[in-house]
Amino acid sequence: MIRRMLAGLVVLLVLMTGSGRIGVGAPAPGDTITVAMQSDATALDPHRTNDGPSFLVINQIFETLLVRTARGLEPRLALSWRPVGDRTWEFKLRRGVKFHDGTPFNAEAVRFSIDRFINPQSRARAYFVLSMVEGAKVIADDTVQITTRFPFAALLNHLTHPSTSVISPTAVGRFGADFVRNPVGTGPFKFDSWVARDRITMVRNDDYWGGPPQIARVIMRPIPEASTQIVELESGGVDLIFNMPADSVARLDRNPRVTVYKEPSFSANYIGFHMERAPFTDVRVRRAVGHAVRVAGLITFFLKDLATPANGPLSPVVFGANPDLPGYEYDLDRARALLAEAGVRPGLRPRLVIFESAEWRRIAQAIQASLQPLGFQVEVDVVEFGTWLSRLDRGEFEMYGMRWGTVTLDADYTLYSLFHSSQAPNPNYSRYKNPEVDRLLDEGRAIADQGRREQIYRRAQTLIVRDAPMIFLYYPLSTYAVRSGIQHTTAPFSWINLELRKATVQR
Amino acid sequence: MGRYLVQRLSLLVPVMLGVTLVAFITLHLAPGDPARVLLGELGQGASKEEIARLRSTLGLDAPLPVQYGRFVWRAAQGDLGRSLRTGAPVRDEVLARAPFTLVLTVASLGIALAIGIPAGVLSAAYRGRAVDHAAMLLALFGVSLPVFWLGLLLMLVFSLALGWLPASGFGTWKHLVLPAVTLGLASSALIARMTRSSLLEVLGQDYIRTARAKGLADRTVLLGHALRSALIPIVTVVGLQLGGLLGGAVLTETVFAWPGLGRLAVSAIYSRDTPLVQGTILFTAIAFVLINLAVDLLYALLDPRIRYD
Numbered sequence: 001m002i003r004r005m006l007a008g009l010v011v012l013l014v015l016m017t018g019s020g021r022i023g024v025g026a027p028a029p030g031d032t033i034t035v036a037m038q039s040d041a042t043a044l045d046p047h048r049t050n051d052g053p054s055f056l057v058i059n060q061i062f063e064t065l066l067v068r069t070a071r072g073l074e075p076r077l078a079l080s081w082r083p084v085g086d087r088t089w090e091f092k093l094r095r096g097v098k099f100h101d102g103t104p105f106n107a108e109a110v111r112f113s114i115d116r117f118i119n120p121q122s123r124a125r126a127y128f129v130l131s132m133v134e135g136a137k138v139i140a141d142d143t144v145q146i147t148t149r150f151p152f153a154a155l156l157n158h159l160t161h162p163s164t165s166v167i168s169p170t171a172v173g174r175f176g177a178d179f180v181r182n183p184v185g186t187g188p189f190k191f192d193s194w195v196a197r198d199r200i201t202m203v204r205n206d207d208y209w210g211g212p213p214q215i216a217r218v219i220m221r222p223i224p225e226a227s228t229q230i231v232e233l234e235s236g237g238v239d240l241i242f243n244m245p246a247d248s249v250a251r252l253d254r255n256p257r258v259t260v261y262k263e264p265s266f267s268a269n270y271i272g273f274h275m276e277r278a279p280f281t282d283v284r285v286r287r288a289v290g291h292a293v294r295v296a297g298l299i300t301f302f303l304k305d306l307a308t309p310a311n312g313p314l315s316p317v318v319f320g321a322n323p324d325l326p327g328y329e330y331d332l333d334r335a336r337a338l339l340a341e342a343g344v345r346p347g348l349r350p351r352l353v354i355f356e357s358a359e360w361r362r363i364a365q366a367i368q369a370s371l372q373p374l375g376f377q378v379e380v381d382v383v384e385f386g387t388w389l390s391r392l393d394r395g396e397f398e399m400y401g402m403r404w405g406t407v408t409l410d411a412d413y414t415l416y417s418l419f420h421s422s423q424a425p426n427p428n429y430s431r432y433k434n435p436e437v438d439r440l441l442d443e444g445r446a447i448a449d450q451g452r453r454e455q456i457y458r459r460a461q462t463l464i465v466r467d468a469p470m471i472f473l474y475y476p477l478s479t480y481a482v483r484s485g486i487q488h489t490t491a492p493f494s495w496i497n498l499e500l501r502k503a504t505v506q507r
Numbered sequence: 508m509g510r511y512l513v514q515r516l517s518l519l520v521p522v523m524l525g526v527t528l529v530a531f532i533t534l535h536l537a538p539g540d541p542a543r544v545l546l547g548e549l550g551q552g553a554s555k556e557e558i559a560r561l562r563s564t565l566g567l568d569a570p571l572p573v574q575y576g577r578f579v580w581r582a583a584q585g586d587l588g589r590s591l592r593t594g595a596p597v598r599d600e601v602l603a604r605a606p607f608t609l610v611l612t613v614a615s616l617g618i619a620l621a622i623g624i625p626a627g628v629l630s631a632a633y634r635g636r637a638v639d640h641a642a643m644l645l646a647l648f649g650v651s652l653p654v655f656w657l658g659l660l661l662m663l664v665f666s667l668a669l670g671w672l673p674a675s676g677f678g679t680w681k682h683l684v685l686p687a688v689t690l691g692l693a694s695s696a697l698i699a700r701m702t703r704s705s706l707l708e709v710l711g712q713d714y715i716r717t718a719r720a721k722g723l724a725d726r727t728v729l730l731g732h733a734l735r736s737a738l739i740p741i742v743t744v745v746g747l748q749l750g751g752l753l754g755g756a757v758l759t760e761t762v763f764a765w766p767g768l769g770r771l772a773v774s775a776i777y778s779r780d781t782p783l784v785q786g787t788i789l790f791t792a793i794a795f796v797l798i799n800l801a802v803d804l805l806y807a808l809l810d811p812r813i814r815y816d
Contacts, residue, residue, distance in 0.1 A: 039774065042593050050546060125546060127557055180594060196603060197766035198677050223675055223764040227659050231674045235666045386539030386779050393543065426555065 031216035031505060033486060035498070036229045036238045040197045040222040044183035046165040047117055047124035055162040055496040057200055057220055061100075062165030062185030065091060065110070066156055068409045069492060070317070073156055077105065077166055077186065083448055086151045087134075093142045097209045099168035100190045107144040111136040112169040114146060126163035129408075151446040153453055157319070157410035162496065188213045188501045197222055214504045233258060239483045239505075242495035245358060246304040252481050264317050265478035266493040267405040268310055271352070271367060272430045272470040277398050280350075284342040286468040290328030291335035293370045295473055302362040307474035312461045313404075313414060315475040317493055320411025320444075320457035325465050327472070335374055346375025350398035353381045355388035360401050363473070367399075392429045400429060403476070405494065411457040412445045419464055432469035511815040515800050519793065524579070526792040527785050531575050534781050541591050541779035542567060565591055578785060587789070588782035590775070597786035600771065605790065607677065608767035611690065611760075612752040614683055616745070618691025619698055624741070626695070627702020632729055634707065642699060649696025658689040658762040675764040686763040690756050694748050701744045705737040738809050746802035750795040 041054040046062055049055070065078040078091040097105040114136040117124045124130070132155070134147045148155060158164065171184035183191045188210065189202035202218045221238060223229045226245050232238040234255060244252060244260075252258050271289075273280035280286055295309045311327035314320065352367060354360040364380040371378050378399070383391065391397055406414045417423050420441045421433040440460040444453050465472070480491055480498075488502040542561040562568045566577070581588060587597035626646065630639040662685060666674035673682050709715065710733050718728045757769035768787055775783035807813045 048594070123560075128554060131554070177594065195677075195766065196600070197770055198764075221676055221764065224761050224770070225764070228662065228675050228762055228764060231659070231662045231667050232676075235670060235674055237666070237674050237676070384539070384777065386541075386544040386777065387537070389543050390538045390540055393540075 031214075032219060033215050033217070033240065033489075033500060033503060033505060034219040034221060034238045036221050036223045036232060036241045038222070038226075038243070039224060041194075041200060041220075043180040044191065044194070044200075045180040046163050046167060046183075047122065047126075048180050050126040050163065052496050053220075053222065056498060057202075058162050058165060058183070058185075059187075059497060060189040060202055060218060060500065061183050061187045061191050062162070062167065063187050064162065064165050065093075065159045068157065068160045072319075073160070077110075078159075081156065084145060086448070087149070088145050088147045089155060090139065090143060090145045093144065094209065095142055097186050098207060099171065099184050099186050100205060101168055101171050101184045103168045103170040103184075105166065105186050106141050107138040108141075109166055109169055110144045111138050112172075113164075113166045116167070116172070117164065124163055126161065129158050129161045129163050151448070153445055153448050153450075154408060154410040154412040157408040157413070161408055189218055192217075210501060213501055215500065218500060233481060233483065236483065239486050240480060240489065240498075242478075242480045242491070242498075244479055244481060246302070246306050249304060249306060249479060249481075257484050258481050259484055260479065260481045261491070262306065262477045262479050263491065264308075264315065264493070265405070265476055266315055266317055266407065266409055267403055267478075268313060268315050268475050269307075269363070269403045269473045270310075270313070270401070270470040271363075271473060272400045272402055273468075274395060274398050274400075274429075275431045275433075275469055276395075279342070279344050279348060280398060282342045282344075283467060284338040285344055286471075287328065288335040288338040288342070288344075288374060289371065289376075290468055290471045291331045291338070292374050293328075293367060293471060293473070294330045296330070298363065298366045299474055302366060303359070303474070303476075306479060307476045310472040310474050312465050312472055313418065313470070314406060314411055314461065318406045318409050318411055318414070319450075320415075320454055322458040322461040324458075325461055327465070328468075332373055339374055344375075347377070348375070349377045349379055351379045351381055351396075352399040352401065353383060353388060353391050353397040354401035355385045356382050363401060393426050395425055395429075395431070402429070407494075409493065411453075412441070415457060415460055415464075416441050416445060419460070419469065430469035432464075432467065434463060434467055437463050437467075508815055512800075515796075515803075519796050522792055522796055523789060526788055527578070527582075528575065530785055530788045531571075531578070531781065534776075534779065534784060535571055537779075539779050540567075541565065541781065544777075544779050545592060578782070582785075582789070587786045590783045591780045592775075592778045592783070597782045600783060601768065601786045601790050604766065604768045604771045607765060608753060608756075608760075608769065610683065611686055611756065611765060611767060612749065614687035615690035615694065615752065615756075616749060618687055619694035619748070620745070621695075622691070623695035623698025624702050626699040627741075628706060628729065628734065630699065630703040631706035631710065632725075639703075643703070646696040646699045649692050650700070652693070654689050654693055654756070654758050655762055657692065658685070658759060661685050661689060662762075675762075677766055686756075686759050686765050689763075690752065690759050694752075697748070698741065698744060701741050702737065705740045706733055709733045709737040735809060739806055742802055742805050742809065746798050750791075750798045753791060753794040753798070 037053045037056055039053050041057050042051055043049040043054055044057055044061065046058050063077050065076060067074050067076045077094055077097065079094050080092045081089055084090045093107060093110065099105060114133065116122045117130055118133055132148045132150065132152045134149045137145045139145055146155065165185060168184040171182065172179050175182045181194060188205055188208045190205050192201040192203045194200045198221065200220045204213050204216050206212045223232060229241045230244065230248055233241050249260060253260050273286050275281060299305060299307050299309060311325040312322055316323060352364055354364050361382060368378045368380060392400055404414060404418065417427045419428060419432050419437055421438050424431045424433065437460050440456050444456040444460065447453060478491060478494055480495060482489055485506045487504050490499045491497050542558050542565060546558060546561060566574065578588065589596055590600055626642045630642040633639050662674045665672045665685060672684050676682055715728060715733055718732050757773055759765065760767045760769040772784065772787040775787065807815060
């Protein structure tokens, strides 16, 4: 044990003496992009993780069958797809694609990945993404069929989730459990090395089917402190940072060496109610809260306009989002009238539980101030994330703050999870039950006609907003800042979807 | 001496049992379920069945005493288990981080001693004069400055404005400078104050008066006679600081994205990664006990009146 530590120490000291420069912090060579992430990845095996930083890296190394862009679903490893019966989809696969280890990508690799994903012995951490899949069948070398246990319309969208990336069967056989640290995919970058909590390095895949990327290396560095990330960006230690605190965006905007991007995201922020707890059992009280919160002010003053007001549970970029929902207008008189009608007297002290973050602290303060005129003394409980999850599960709250991302960009993902009665109390934390909504959500996931699905989801959202199991606050923008000279980076809908395929560097 | 060493080292066992037990109980008293945290990071819904499955895979469904018993039994055989979050062996994770923390600790302690002891000696020598006041005022600043703030300030000056040093991360010796100075300054303040008061106490003693009466130069009396006996409380403080630093300087490591034990421990606590928390705590506890032992042995070297037979 001592010997191993000493060996580590020697290596470290050698690295630190001048010649062993490993290119971190010092100006990166012209063809490298260094990206800061908030925490380290946990595993680079798409099936062994369910967190943002891991998916950010996985998205560079691996690919999914389909991707979702602003234009809708697009081919990635699958070229085309068609339904075969009501529970099966058939996919034609891209030919001539190879994994980084030379293994050919084909229908067998897809079948292997899907089987490993759903197999009880090797089930993925993000199993819920494909929990409806029964299995995959090889039809020909470039044709595969995926069958669900019941008709499930959103399957194609689920196959854009990074956890469903296709993995190299040979590499899994070779590395076994160590595949988490030896990821082999078909993506534009190949895994090179991982120094835990310091950096993950990837190099260009010269044989990439879409043509090799312009840049030679990508380095991802976990830097937990937002202020440190900003200093690193401004001093050139890193090239790209995500999700800057609202206060620093204006400053970065003024820095000529930095370009700030603000894009719509798939997320939404809510204040939910415990619908089995007084006074929020009464829909009039929930609506009153909706009318008492001035979301526009919150966005301008607290979020520095890095969000757009929400009128419902789904960000407009999500398939099935209803743009015509009325929402709750700021109207204190109306709120007071509703409370009087419900017979609620002043002096109530509902608990609002949020998880620790600068953004949520501010929102909670705004809610506290907004509800004071109604006679509510909101008690804000700021807890750490793990505790927050347990509190939600156990129902120890009257109100809760939550951010939710529709990762698959299909309405089913969010609406079914948060508002179907079968999902209470987790993740339907509001304990919302409406038989009509249940029926719509069951129907929406079962039929294939996208036009009809859209109508069904619009109707469901209208009912949900009317019942107000939550107050829908805003859709946060996804922000990232890049050193000038770096171009053609995109991060559609979320930072985890960072695309460096076409990125170029000029220093 | 040999017997004393064996006695002290055998104390390691109850200490280790004690700290791991306390850590284990505290982690389980805190709300939050590791399986839930592992599955729900994106705020998305894992079903109850999935959570239960993961709990049983991770062995979290066993009664607490059984879980602790298993941990002790394996630890006795040198196996600290696997991280719940990454699946990597805890021993490897801790040992891989330890050298980073060790380097940072040694560097910052070097800085602390290089600044703290001379400052303390000067203060004591010029007691009540401007030098003394200035040094002690600086020391007061040093103790009160949050490392968090100081770290960011140094970063703004030396990385952003001057561009001399990298702001964070690990790579060349240059990466070490800012975190080591940040940590070292805080410790140096404490060491300076301790040196001053300890030296002043010694300077008031009879044998110093005797030495002075013999006509020895002030300098010889101060550095040759007084400082040596004044070192005992200083060594104690340095030992405690060293022990604390070896556990990983959580804030400094976080601000400077230094991949050491402190950050490992914090992220382990956030993800309720019990085995990993146990591992880092165990490592820190062992380091603490060994350093205390070294400090006690140093006493005998510094003061011939102290013997351990």
